[in-house]
Amino acid sequence: MSANNQPLIPVTILTGFLGSGKTTLLNRILKENHGLKIAVIENEFGEEGVDNDLLMQNEQENIVEMNNGCLCCTVRGDLVRILGDMAARRKKGEIHFDQVVIETTGMADPGPVAQTFFVDDLVAESYILDAVITVVDAKHGMQQLDEHREIQQQVGFADRILLSKIDLCEPGEVDALKKRLAKMNARAEQMESNFGVAPIAKLLNVRGFNLNSILDIVPDFLDEDKHSHNDEIQSFVFKQTKPFDGAKFEEFMGSVTQVYGADMLRYKGILYIKGSDRRALFQGVHMLMGLDWGRKWEPKEKKESKVVFIGRKLPKDFITQGLELCLAR
Template sequence: MESASNYLPPVPITVLTGFLGSGKTTLLTRLIRQPAMARTVVIVNEFGEVGLDHHLVAEASGNTVLLDSGCVCCTMLSDLSATLRDLHRRRMVGEIPDFDRVVIETTGLADPGPILHTLMTDRVILGYFKLDGVVTTVDAVHGLGQLNRNTESMTQVAVADRIVVTKTDLASSASLSLLKSRLREMNPAASIQESDSSEVTGLLMFESANYSLDPEHLDVDRWLKAEAYDHRDNHAHHPDHRHDDDDNISSRHHDAIDSFCLTSEKPVRWGALVGFLDALTQLRGADLLRVKGLVDVEESDLPVVIQGVEHLFHPPSQLQSWPDSDRRSRVVFITRNLTREPIEDLFRICVAAVEAKEAPL
């Protein structure tokens, strides 16, 4: 087997998450049988959780299983960073087949946040891999109840780029419609597909580039659709609304997820934007499940892209042009126990502070 080149581009990583029993393992097992997924590595906690069909296993060695479809499955080492570094080493020396995609399947009770932080901050990993997107599975029958009662389920939906609704054949059309409406409220930017849809294939599920550091590969159109959805949806403008009030379950003991889009007609000074993001992450970083948007910065004619997960924000970058004639700043927030008004107030304070400091005497 030939060794991989020392100059390979970073390998995209997709995080596959979903609550207990939501069908993510079934979905993954189906997808890795597809020819398009032959050059994929799947990272799992235990092989048993993947439910590998022994007829598919071509070779087993240590913590690695090679499937006859070409996929490589490996169990997690002491931590994700160590696993990815080991994968890169084994790829370079030819111990395992070359691969061009990694899928990480989380446990059902996992908060994806720490995994995303590792993939976005580990400097060694960033030299070999890049976070591409998050796919979340939701059970059509039990999904609403899980969202109402479990913080992990809410977080998994909030950070998703793609949501796959499973077991739709067991749910009524009315309950399925209600679930999809709830999912759109929580994460209006995510695409939602049913697991038996023709769109649910390996490449479509695992190619999003929504976490890409290259601004030219960001899915800006989807972000702007989320902003439009926010303006159509009445609940998004009511600070007292809590998604957890459904199904007669009290929200007093459960986290609440809100999604909304802040807009600004006026260009924002760079210092105000930096001050706002710094203050927001220091004060409420743990409650910022996902933030992404375009900002019209006063010092530039080009839009600035911002995106972050909890306390961590990518360095702002610029697009080469505005996606359309709308030059407003538009930032989509998905938050936990944090409504629109405090964020708007903090933004105004930061803008006013910079304007006062730069005002002529």
């Protein structure tokens, strides 16, 4: 809950490389009668933007209501300012929306946009970051991953990966791409989309950034791909049935983020802490990390820590060995 006891507005960041199909998806979200009042913010407006007939063009930011109740806003200035303005107008009853989708440009790193919801107090009073959705062109994804660092970062940040243009691919192409993406980001659920048709219920209100969400990691994926890709972005999972010393864990991870934070895109997990009957929920973006207490361990539940790290050329052995030293003696 926010300071004024109003429910926080969930925000989805929609990212993807140029031509991946995210604008097609965005147009579908705007036009579809899904019963949701969605405010769509285009973080930079260009030729590839939302259908021109849906928008009134002028020099300033504009907020336009669609015929299905959705809003569309183009941002040429400060994202924090426009989010604050929209929240204030919503509070006064001038506009109404239930959630926000922010579309980033095709070459953008979604990290700074995601961090906005952690570091700006005024934004945090009204909004909660729900998830990062990354659209990947299934036909050209392999080549784009080889050639562009930006798409690797977009994959690394994702809570959901939406594969577009499946209809143009051979089955083997899609399978190979899925395995590669899973190796880069072990915790993002992958879904398929054609012509903007996507399971919207699985993309919005998924609480991918919520510390109380279920952590679903499938580390088996990491061992399946025998093809070697020299991807900068990779993920690894740390698992341990022995409990952590909570103070040692926080001290170690604090030092790790100070040194490697710029290359740590996402890290998230459930911790078994000595002396507590509750699961500790841990996550971070770059240098910003948080630890919160979740539900109690069930009587028959296996107590274990499970943390996934996603980043750029992270020192896996150093982090793994350091975490082992943080276990309770």
